[in-house]
Amino acid sequence: MVIALKGRVVQLDVDSIPKYWYNIQPDLPKPLPPPIDPSTREPVKPEALEALFAKELVKQEVSLERWIPIPDEVRGVYSLWRPTPLIRAFRFERALKTPAKIYFKYEGVSPPGSHKPNTAVAQAYFNMKEGVERLTTETGAGQWGSALAFGCMLFDVKCRIYMVKVSYNQKPYRRTLMRIWGAEVVPSPSDKTSFGRRILKEDPDNPGSLGIAISEAIEDALTSENTKYALGSVLNYVLLHQTVVGLEAREQFKVVDEYPDYVVGCVGGGSNFSGLMWPFYYDVVSGKAGKPVEFIAVEPTACPTLTKGVYTYDHGDTARLTPLLKMYTLGHNFMPPPIHAGGLRYHGDAPTLCLLVKEGVVKPVAYNQVEVFEAATLFAKCEGIIPAPESAHAVKAAADLALRCRELGEEKVILFNMSGHGYFDMSAYESYLDRELKVYEYPEEEVQRAVSELKALYSWIEELER
Numbered sequence: 001m002v003i004a005l006k007g008r009v010v011q012l013d014v015d016s017i018p019k020y021w022y023n024i025q026p027d028l029p030k031p032l033p034p035p036i037d038p039s040t041r042e043p044v045k046p047e048a049l050e051a052l053f054a055k056e057l058v059k060q061e062v063s064l065e066r067w068i069p070i071p072d073e074v075r076g077v078y079s080l081w082r083p084t085p086l087i088r089a090f091r092f093e094r095a096l097k098t099p100a101k102i103y104f105k106y107e108g109v110s111p112p113g114s115h116k117p118n119t120a121v122a123q124a125y126f127n128m129k130e131g132v133e134r135l136t137t138e139t140g141a142g143q144w145g146s147a148l149a150f151g152c153m154l155f156d157v158k159c160r161i162y163m164v165k166v167s168y169n170q171k172p173y174r175r176t177l178m179r180i181w182g183a184e185v186v187p188s189p190s191d192k193t194s195f196g197r198r199i200l201k202e203d204p205d206n207p208g209s210l211g212i213a214i215s216e217a218i219e220d221a222l223t224s225e226n227t228k229y230a231l232g233s234v235l236n237y238v239l240l241h242q243t244v245v246g247l248e249a250r251e252q253f254k255v256v257d258e259y260p261d262y263v264v265g266c267v268g269g270g271s272n273f274s275g276l277m278w279p280f281y282y283d284v285v286s287g288k289a290g291k292p293v294e295f296i297a298v299e300p301t302a303c304p305t306l307t308k309g310v311y312t313y314d315h316g317d318t319a320r321l322t323p324l325l326k327m328y329t330l331g332h333n334f335m336p337p338p339i340h341a342g343g344l345r346y347h348g349d350a351p352t353l354c355l356l357v358k359e360g361v362v363k364p365v366a367y368n369q370v371e372v373f374e375a376a377t378l379f380a381k382c383e384g385i386i387p388a389p390e391s392a393h394a395v396k397a398a399a400d401l402a403l404r405c406r407e408l409g410e411e412k413v414i415l416f417n418m419s420g421h422g423y424f425d426m427s428a429y430e431s432y433l434d435r436e437l438k439v440y441e442y443p444e445e446e447v448q449r450a451v452s453e454l455k456a457l458y459s460w461i462e463e464l465e466r
């Protein structure tokens with residue numbers, strides 16, 4: 001039911017919170033290549049994943065069911081901020097002088113300020129149901145960490161968060177948010193794990209990376225009592241929890257009698273983009289969309305996983321604790337330049353998204369942070385909302401599509417995911433306004449070097465690619 005349609009905002013009531021998550025697995029153009037255990041070179045058995053994740057989450061990870069029920073307790077928590085608004089960016093359209101209609105789904109209204117609690121709450125809930133007492137995780141910019149701290153607080157689960165050191169120092173307020181919600185926050189690399197200690201011994205000033213923080217959080221979970229690990233992106237179950245975003249957006253478009261021609265989202269690991277696009281992809285493959293839809297994944301030129309990476313098997317973390325996943329990768333030793341979109345600095349991406357890119361269903365694009373902040377600042381001047389640096393990549397891509405519509409005189413409908421607000425990211429905007437932001441293009445040679453290293457490590461990987 002619609003409870004508000006104030007010209008520019010479509011707001012549904014709480015009964016419209018989806019009752020099921022959508023799982024893309026049965027509708028993928030090809031079966032998903034399985035995760036591989038490098039010691040056996042065989043697919044990892046789901047039971048092996050139960051050392052790290054709650055059983056129910058492992059079940060969802062490998063499920064071929066299209067619709068997965070959302071427990072009432074989780075929907076109850078979602079109702080603190082869901083359904084989120086679908087907003088038409090009229091003033092942004094006017095500033096771009098475009099005939100296109102630009103809509104965005106605004107996930108910044110959640111208490112932690114992003115889409116991340118859609119899965120954090122579900123993960124905390126399923127772990128609590130199975131008697132898990134403590135969760136560990138990593139965080140880049142602090143968005144995921146604060147979301148998990150929030151979810152764990154609601155279901156009384158303890159939480160330790162390994163925060164990439166450069167962000168720990170750059171973003172002290174997100175750290176405070178996590179602590180208010182009861183989590184312990186540790187700068188990574190840290191002295192809490194043997195992997196962290198090893199890195200610090202070699203390089204005491206190591207700024208950290210998501211790959212290192214993941215290794216620390218996994219080691220902690222594997223070596224501690226009644227502790228499991230939580231991940232904020234990449235895995236199938238994480239992405240499917242995010243489909244509440246796209247499922248609501250579909251209902252909201254019915255209210256305004258529109259349907260998107262373009263669905264756009266930024267990509268760090270792929271969760272907010274997939275959460276928005278999967279339900280529209282389902283419409284396309286089941287013949288319900290009624291028109292072609294272009295899916296556009298946006299990443300930084302400083303971490304160009306989908307646009308410059310290699311599609312192969314690689315580890316999800318630097319210490320090589322995770323199985324090998326088939327994905328576009330910049331190599332698991334990737335050390336990202338310290339750009340401000342901390343959540344987009346991951347070396348790999350979700351295997352489902354990588355498959356869709358490989359098959360030509362999703363088109364990847366990359367932008368540098370200067371042009372991204374320029375678009376985000378224009379957006380803020382028009383619409384008021386300050387985009388998270390990550391979401392600002394989607395704003396830039398939407399603006400470019402709108403400008404193309406202006407050139408071609410096309411009245412297309414553009415939908416993008418405003419995955420979070422940027423109110424804790426003022427230092428990034430400050431650097432932009434002071435013209436201190438740098439353009440950074442990740443060099444092609446670095447990708448080649450990383451992939452050669454990977455192939456030297458596992459000479460048999462090429463056999464898996466066939």
Ligand SMILES: Cc1ncc(COP(=O)(O)O)c(C=O)c1O
Nearest residue numbers: 143233268269270271272343420
């Ligand atoms: C606001 C926001 N958007 C996007 C991302 C990227 O993650 P994903 O690709 O999983 O949505 C992050 C990650 O931290 C984030 O904080």
